[in-house]
Amino acid sequence: MTRQEKALWAAVIILTAGVLLMGSLIVIRGLKPAGTVHEPDDEQGGLDAVASFDGQMITEDEWVKELKRARGHEMLLQMLNQKAVYAEAQALKIRVSPDEIAGRIQSEAKGYESEDAYYGEMSAQLGLTPEEVRAEAAYQLTLEKIAIVNIHISDDAIDRYIEEHKEEFEPKRQYDLAWIKLKSRREANKALDRLEDGEDFGKLAEELSLDEYTRMQGGRLGLIEEDDPFVPEELLEAAKDLEAGDIAGPIGLKDDGYAVMQIRDIVKTGELSDAEIRVRVNKQLALNEAVPLTELEAKLRDKYGAELITQSSSERQSYIK
Template sequence: MKNIKKLMCTALITMLGFSAVGCNMIAKTPEAIAKSPVAVVNGEKITRADLDNNMNMKQVIAQVKQQYGENYEKNEEAKGVLTEQRTKILDDMITQKVIEQKAKELNLLPDDSKLKDEAAKQLDETKKSFGNDTSKFQEALKQGGFTEDSLKEMFFTQLRSQAIIKNIADNVTKDVKIDDKKVQEYYTANQAQFTEKPNKIHVAHILVKTEDEAKKVKERLDKGEDFAKVAKEVSQDPGSKDKGGDLGTVNYVDSGFDPTFMAAAIGQKEGAISAPVKTQFGYHIIKTIKKEEYPVKKLETVKDQIKQQLESQEKNKMLSQKIDEWKKSAKITKNEKNLQ
């Protein structure tokens, strides 16, 4: 009797296991994958098909296919890249969905018929950009993973998203105003942005990992050792080490260098060598070789420019905060297993 029960139990487990495998097999079909929800936002689904038909995702898929070949879906590395990108792009789609839902609630949705006409015009212009060479156009569509219809739909989606975010932004930020006091404060604190010509600085540095190393470097320089010679010996910046630490001449504004580094370089006289300066990259000994500085424009000549800049910054900040609020209050669920 016990043996019979054991056999029945084993058979039941086997059947259940087969059933589970069967369900997985069904879930893995292309049709089922396309229909599977990757996220639900306030009751509205975003399906895997929605995600994979997203313009950015299509570009990723096309690049992965080009790199790994037609059988990219069987390559583990390629699958990892796709899952990572799907996760990022899905986050953007969730944000877009939240914004669209709020636009609907506030009666701020655009006129879709006008946008469809505009999308059709964009498609025609795209064709013309290929010199009306149909074969080249079709080849480009194929490489990008598009058909004419899907490309036009992508244009429509882009235009609609842009129109929605503009309507939302105009609504949320309509009361933003920048007074003269804020303009004056910004002008005073950012004089280098408003010079007759861009201020420039020729700078060199020696980069090391620790403060102790930086202090030892400074001691050597204080004793008269040549800056370029020491940089070639100890600097850990591969881009400037062989040049004796020379970073060339850059603008004060938008130099591309760390702000703390730039403040130290600009703040000292020509020919001066700094004490150790800490940034995200390590510790720098900075040499200010030469500075080119120009007169500052009068406030009256840049007042409107500053006002527009501050208004734009304030509006972007307010809009970002409002979208974050909407996302936090939204009911959002993700099905990460459907991203693989």
């Protein structure tokens, strides 16, 4: 997965993070100034402190009010979407298997060092647990199955697509790369000499590399797809002729400077059987013909009478969405 795809995936599930937050509010107790004892007041529910700053309390009511103001409408709408989608899935006897969820997660985790690294980033960026990430994958898979349940794609259409898009199904390589960026060819050669003398690549990168992003990680770029547009193409071009464990350089860079590169590992991905390719193409072509998924969610909300109710101090209004 490229950095662009990672960002898109984060955008897709960030709303789910908010839904999960609203659906499982946890009152944080004990954040009061030292020596202060706060007893809950049944007549003033929601006034319990959940946080404090400089001696001033933030109450549960204030917290919830701000959450509702910022994302309340979207969160409620997504909660209704989930209820409507799973009601329709039950009516159509549609199920998503654990293997399908695992396959979706594996696809989304491409470009990370491991699935654990992917889950770690989802936790760091969005505060999502692995269970919550898998729940979102299950929801998306269920919605897609509903969208295409009555769409038939002919064998001829599948054959034609495969013939016209052969490159999509060719196995790709991913490189686990590390590099040391240097100012001149001479400095790159000196680094190579030190590596030949047995010095550790990671420690040398921390000492010498000009790249601020990777230097303190021992020069690690991570697991990079062979056509990643965010990695210097000179590195990817050189990697094509190398094997795991090789060190290469000096490599001239278009944006100035030179690089010494280490191939830590090479992984092949996307090796699919003919049957797997046909299943994937059938689903993609069917989704192309289906209504957009957001439109499908709206139709299902209408079908099951989903209703958003907002309340102000003076009146109560209901909106059918």
